[in-house]
Amino acid sequence: MAITYPKLIEDRLAKDSRLRGALDTTRTRFSDWLNTSTRPFFPDYTDHGTDHLESVLHTCVELMTPEAQELFTPADAAILTLAVFLHDSAMHLSKDGLKHLIHGDATSRCVDGFDDKPWDELWDEFLFQARRWDDRQLRDILGETEDERPIAAVRDPFDDYANLTERDYKLLGEFIRQHHPRMAHEFAVFGVPFTGPDSIEVSDEFHEHDRYIAGLVARSHGLPLRDCAQTHRDRFDVPDYRDIHAVYLMVLLRVGDYLQIEASRAPKVAFQYRTFPSPRSRLEHRAHQSVDSVSWAAADPESITVSAGPEDVHVFLQLREWLTDIQAELDASWAVLGETYGRLRAQELDLLGLRIRRVRSSLDDVEGFSNTARPLYVPERLDLGVARPDLLKLLVRPLYGNHPSYGVRELMQNAADAVRERWALAEQYPEIAERLAMEDAAEPEVVIRLEDDRAGDGAAFSIVDRGAGMTLDVIRDYFLTAGASFRQSDAWQSEFGAGDGEPTRVLRSGRFGVGVLAGFLLGDEMTVTTRHVRANEGYQFSVALGSAAPIQVLREPTLPFGTRIHVRVSWDIAARFRSANARVAVPPRADWYLYAQPRVVRYFGPRPDAAAAACSVEVGHDGVPVGRAPVAQPGGYSVYCLYEDAPRLSVNGIYVTDAAAHRGWAGGTAGTISHGLSLMRPSLCVVDPDANL
DSSP states (O other): OOOOHHHHHHHHHHHHHHHHHHHHHHHHHHHHHHHHHHOTTTTTSOOHHHHHHHHHHHHHHHBBBBHHHHHHHHHHHHHHHHHHHHTGGGOOOOOHHHHHHHHSSGGGGGOOTTOOOHHHHHHHHHHHTTOOOOOHHHHHHHHOOOOOBBBBOOOOOGGGGGGOOHHHHHHHHHHHHHHHHHHHHHHHHHHHOOOOSSSSOOOOOOOHHHHHHHHHHHHHGSOOOHHHHHHHHHSSSSSTTGGGHHHHHHHHHHHHHHHSSSGGOOOOHHHHOOOOOSSHHHHHHHHTOOOOOOOOOOSTTTTTEEOOSSSHHHHHHHHHHHHHHHHHHHHHHHHHHHHHHHHHHTTTTOOBBSSEEEETTSSHHHHHHHHHHSSSSOOOOOOOOHHEEEEEEEHHGGGGGTTTHHHHHHHHHHHHHHHHHHHHHHHHHHHHHHHHHHHHHSSSEEEEEEEEETSSSSSSEEEEEEEEOOOOHHIIIIISSOOOOOSHOOOOOOHOOTTSSSSOOOOOOSSSSSSHHHHHTTTEEEEOOOOTTTTSOOEEEEETTTSSOOOOOOTTTOOEEEEEEEEEEHHHHHHHOOOOBTTTTGGEEEOOBOOOOSSSSEEEOOOOOOOSSSSSSSSSOOOOOOOOOOOBBOOOOOEEEESSSSSSEETTEEEOOOOOOTTEEEEEEEEEEEEEEEOOEEEEEETTTTTOO
């Protein structure tokens, strides 16, 4: 059945037979496609077929003020309708069509005005991230079993595309969902990717600019409105190019699509006899079901009222989130309409507006809803929370037995990792390699100092590295966030990771997300300066343990590349650093680092000479001891034997223990087994690039 036009659309199209013919041809093609579509990648989603398109189109017309309807042109009618056809059309993409898009001739499609990556590159990035989803993301997207476990892990569906599983379809569907606004734009300009004899294209009776604008309007429902308005302005200069009020049409589609949340989009009968293995799908269906009505007959003529009866707190919160989003959409829409058309009073384009400014609901007054509806649940978001500054105080010192040397270890291994990252970046970016070549190769890459401050109460500890440095994102999202490890993140993996089954390109020791906590093992306040090797400026900030005050980050354009951390320490901690006494798991004088590369030196007190290292093992950039073969590779890591005066066990060049026996291995000392013959038991050096241990 073909999509039915609202009366206003019919009236305007009657004034332009060319546009009417072009739209009717396109309507037939899209109606046939959507009506026969099985939505292979979206079996659990709410309705996005022809009924939904009609509903969106009728809502768009209802949203127009009488004054705006007078300004509504035949071109507006055609472009709005075409955009509605397109906006969710990617959800009906066939199996062959998607393959053609990602790995066929369509992969390099690019619409003018957007810096879009090729589809095959986007797919590789998506798959890279998907393989690192946590259990919650896997359940939300791929579904869960009856005991609420993820149904499956992620694999590349294109490895066996002829035999896709339910898991594969859902993974591909998530990729489409994330990118369907862009697909809508490309479908308008290039047609729907299709390998059969009958292509699905917008009628060529539409001018190429008409197709572009319709695609841009469709694309706008998934992008910031201002960005799309600016794209139109940059390309066409005037806001009513070819009698098309494109920004107004964007607003109509965005708000009209938001308001399509009535129960008919998720029929109760379908939900009763089908199961939806994805928690996200189930929640969306139940949220749709809980809406009783959307009424225009409110006391405020510029508002609508949504009446709903959510059955549990999850649906309640979902609906509240949706209502907040649509109000934000209305606010942004009115603002952009004013920016675009407000100055054009002579053409009366300032009259282009919406019938509504405000969304009200039966959930606005939570206390009133609770008293009137008497739900069995408390309609309020209750989360497990922490008092962040106080929690840091509780965690930081007990976590490491209140021994400051562990703080040095964490900072030292982070510094060594940063140096290796810079080496890896130098292989990829010539400008970094040039700067690295100009530096004095004799200078150590990591310098640790402890200097007495006779005028003050304690000593000054600092660690300086010539590593990759930190960006503002890394400072905010990882260094200052306890438990968030940058070296476990997608961003790090995309920069330094390798292919499937291959170790990462950079040996990493820091892995626990304790960057800021490590400094607090030494003192209650630290100052950090850092500059990333690809940045034009660096940053400086101070952070205090237990402080809830915002942290001020200053821009510093002249900082050297790398990171410097400065901490004031007490006399007691300074004395413990200088102590030559060792414990089984703590080396003397913070002598944690065994490798010769990168070079780490320590200075304690006024003496100009660096403290002597107990061990210095020559290694390559990959952290493998030079001239040695692994004696064991039990699973993702390799074990090497060292006969130097090394601790009994080390991992990635970091001291672990010097116990006489560990895991049943008596190592490191020579034992006489017969007259004139002795046996040297080696120490074990573990190289674990992917942090498997």
